Amino acid sequence: MEVFNITNTSQDNNTINDEYERKVIHIMNVVTCIIISVGLPLTLVAIYALHSMVRSDHVAPIYVINLLVSDLIQFCCMIIRITTKMWPHIRTLFHALSLFASVGFMVCIALERYLVIACPLWYRFRRTIKISVVVSVAVWVLSLAFALPLIFGVKFKVLKITFGIFFLLPLPLLIFFLGGTIKALFASRVPSDEKRRIVGILVLVLLIYTLLFLPSIVQYLAKAGTFVDYLSFVLRRVSPLVDLLLYVFMRKGIIDKLLAAVCCCRMNSNDSSRMDSNDVCSSSV
Numbered sequence: 001m002e003v004f005n006i007t008n009t010s011q012d013n014n015t016i017n018d019e020y021e022r023k024v025i026h027i028m029n030v031v032t033c034i035i036i037s038v039g040l041p042l043t044l045v046a047i048y049a050l051h052s053m054v055r056s057d058h059v060a061p062i063y064v065i066n067l068l069v070s071d072l073i074q075f076c077c078m079i080i081r082i083t084t085k086m087w088p089h090i091r092t093l094f095h096a097l098s099l100f101a102s103v104g105f106m107v108c109i110a111l112e113r114y115l116v117i118a119c120p121l122w123y124r125f126r127r128t129i130k131i132s133v134v135v136s137v138a139v140w141v142l143s144l145a146f147a148l149p150l151i152f153g154v155k156f157k158v159l160k161i162t163f164g165i166f167f168l169l170p171l172p173l174l175i176f177f178l179g180g181t182i183k184a185l186f187a188s189r190v191p192s193d194e195k196r197r198i199v200g201i202l203v204l205v206l207l208i209y210t211l212l213f214l215p216s217i218v219q220y221l222a223k224a225g226t227f228v229d230y231l232s233f234v235l236r237r238v239s240p241l242v243d244l245l246l247y248v249f250m251r252k253g254i255i256d257k258l259l260a261a262v263c264c265c266r267m268n269s270n271d272s273s274r275m276d277s278n279d280v281c282s283s284s285v
Contacts, residue, residue: 024230032078032237039241040075043068046247053250054129060112062132064246066139067105071240073098078237089151098152100166102145102239103213107170108135109246110205113198114177118184164220167213174209178202201249212239 047068050061077095080087115123143148146166150159185195215232 007050010105028230028237029082030232031234032082034186035237035241036075036078037069039244042244043071043075043240046244047072050250057129059129059132060109061103061250062129062136063108063112064250067102067109067243067246069099071243072106074102074240093147093151096147097143100146100238101140101210102243103167103170104139104143105136106137106205106209107173110174110177110202113201114181117181117195117198120188160220164217167220170209171217174202174206178206184245189254197249201246204245204249208239208242208245212236212242 047065050065050068053061054065073094077091077098080091146162149162178199181199185199188195212235215228215235219228219232
């Protein structure tokens, strides 16, 4: 009798777990569809707008364009994953390629912004479209070299450790670029609005990388629970959508208006607080 009860209990638990997993998968598919429907057209528009900003003395958009192209590959992989179960190895290869390239171009964006402030004279003579294109091609080739072992039967445990180390290495670099940029700002002759924009881009890249990829690092290098696995999966899906914020910081007019709006709000709040204090003083007199 006890054996029968234990068997029934285990079957009920398996049924509950299966239903829970089905609900979670359904919710994740709905979220993925929303991300695709919003992010795909916005990414295409951003790539077109950034392409018009590329010129001989302004090559920073090249790295952002490549980052958004890697996001387009992720969107395509999401669409294939939802619509069909065919070509799983090819889909996995391109998804890993896009993730590796996304990480690489985040580092390139941070490095380029750091060089503008820390080494302005050296960077001014080496800031050419040709060098930026060569660096972009190198990032894609290295990303492909890291992604190819996925289709050659490498052990899953080895892949997890490789992914975890790959995602962990850029984090100290991004922190160094941000700290070095802030330290070099005092001696730089770059205009103040450009300084704010550069620091904003570096802070945004570090926040995006930390918030979106840190759960994946924990998942690959440590024994994470089911919640961390689902969280890292969702955050990796959201990362192409969040990358569009870099386009906002690349547009001078948009970010300057946002900063001006923030300053106006602060001034209004200070004025209102002063008026309130004057009213209190007059009433007390």
